[in-house]
Amino acid sequence: MFGLIGHSTSFAAARNLARSLGFEEYAEGDLDMWCSAPPQLVERISVTSPTGKRIEGAYIDSVFVPEMLSRFKTAKRKVLNAMELAQKTGIDITALGGFTSIIFEDFKLLREQQVRATTLDWTRFTTGNTHTAWVLCRQVEENAPKLGIDLHLAKVAVVGATGDIGSAVCRWLSQRTGVQELLLVARRPQPLADLQQELGGGRILPLEEALSEADVVVWVASLAQASSIDPSRLPRPCLMVDGGYPKNLDTRAAGDGIHVLKGGIVEFGSDIGWQMMEAAEMARPQRQMFACFAEAMLLEFEGLHTNFSWGRNNITLEKMDLIGAASLRHGFQALGLDVPAAVPS
Numbered sequence: 001m002f003g004l005i006g007h008s009t010s011f012a013a014a015r016n017l018a019r020s021l022g023f024e025e026y027a028e029g030d031l032d033m034w035c036s037a038p039p040q041l042v043e044r045i046s047v048t049s050p051t052g053k054r055i056e057g058a059y060i061d062s063v064f065v066p067e068m069l070s071r072f073k074t075a076k077r078k079v080l081n082a083m084e085l086a087q088k089t090g091i092d093i094t095a096l097g098g099f100t101s102i103i104f105e106d107f108k109l110l111r112e113q114q115v116r117a118t119t120l121d122w123t124r125f126t127t128g129n130t131h132t133a134w135v136l137c138r139q140v141e142e143n144a145p146k147l148g149i150d151l152h153l154a155k156v157a158v159v160g161a162t163g164d165i166g167s168a169v170c171r172w173l174s175q176r177t178g179v180q181e182l183l184l185v186a187r188r189p190q191p192l193a194d195l196q197q198e199l200g201g202g203r204i205l206p207l208e209e210a211l212s213e214a215d216v217v218v219w220v221a222s223l224a225q226a227s228s229i230d231p232s233r234l235p236r237p238c239l240m241v242d243g244g245y246p247k248n249l250d251t252r253a254a255g256d257g258i259h260v261l262k263g264g265i266v267e268f269g270s271d272i273g274w275q276m277m278e279a280a281e282m283a284r285p286q287r288q289m290f291a292c293f294a295e296a297m298l299l300e301f302e303g304l305h306t307n308f309s310w311g312r313n314n315i316t317l318e319k320m321d322l323i324g325a326a327s328l329r330h331g332f333q334a335l336g337l338d339v340p341a342a343v344p345s
């Protein structure tokens with residue numbers, strides 16, 4: 001069985017969801033009441049691959065909302081309690097969605113393996129970041145040519161380059177895609193220098209300078225709020241793949257040669273018949289989902305009950321190949337731009 005641990009995008013969205021599910025006392029409750037609420041197994045799901053294999057899963061809402069990020073103990077407890085519920089439910093492989101994998105890493109929850117009577121078994125959990133990184137790279141490779149951008153001649157900025165997903169994207173784009181130049185953006189200088197050395201290239205730039213040169217931008221910074229950018233400083237055409245959760249990029253950036261694509265989202269080949277993506281602002285919530293969630297499904301389809309994506313900066317190209325091939329085999333497609341193909345000049 002596969003599992004997905006998620007949360008609402010805001011307290012207001014969580015209250016609306018609670019109302020729609022008939023949890024009236026939660027819908028009326030204040031943030032303090034939500035802070036002490038336990039995780040909920042909200043939905044059970046079945047998915048059938050084009051190969052004919054059928055898998056069963058469950059969606060667990062951690063009852064965390066981003067407004068709790070500053071409440072260290074609460075955020076920590078929400079993630080651990082949701083993991084405990086997944087394990088006690090007998091789920092073999094569960095993806096940590098949204099902020100939960102970042103809370104797990106940043107708050108060092110590896111040290112908190114004991115949750116009441118349950119010893120958490122880390123092999124039952126995955127961040128889903130390998131599939132997310134693979135999907136983001138595929139979105140770049142499939143969509144840049146639609147805008148007339150030749151990636152071999154293109155500068156690609158990765159915002160959040162030193163992160164788990166960002167560093168994997170950089171490795172793939174430099175070694176597999178062969179982009180002309182990578183522009184590396186993050187705040188801390190030392191991890192940037194280490195990444196540059198590992199890649200054997202790439203230019204470290206502040207965000208504003210990278211944006212003024214980049215033909216393609218992959219946004220994978222862990223930002224609690226979207227960045228607003230000045231579109232007048234961007235080259236045209238420009239492809240912006242927004243892989244952050246919540247979205248890293250103000251939607252006002254789009255328009256007039258600037259194409260913003262929702263990053264790290266995949267579409268399954270048929271309707272799944274679930275409710276959980278309705279609240280996630282997907283264009284086709286019956287088929288679309290976060291790539292990290294899809295990773296848990298892929299691991300279940302493939303019988304790989306292991307923490308496939310775990311820790312930080314461990315994602316290899318071989319693992320991206322493996323999960324990418326599984327993604328295609330089981331009927332997932334990376335979300336693309338809805339634009340007519342560019343005529344080569």
Ligand code: NDP
Nearest residue numbers: 160162163164165186187188221222244245264290291292
């Ligand atoms: P990490 O914490 O590993 O990395 C975050 C990166 O962002 C680091 O390079 C960090 O470097 C950089 N960063 C943080 N703040 C800023 C800033 N203000 N300006 C520039 N760079 C910044 O995160 P992950 O790689 O695990 O995740 C990245 C994003 O992807 C998150 O938003 C996450 O929610 C999203 N995600 C999406 C998924 C999907 O399915 N679509 C699945 C999983 C994650 P530094 O601290 O030095 O600035």
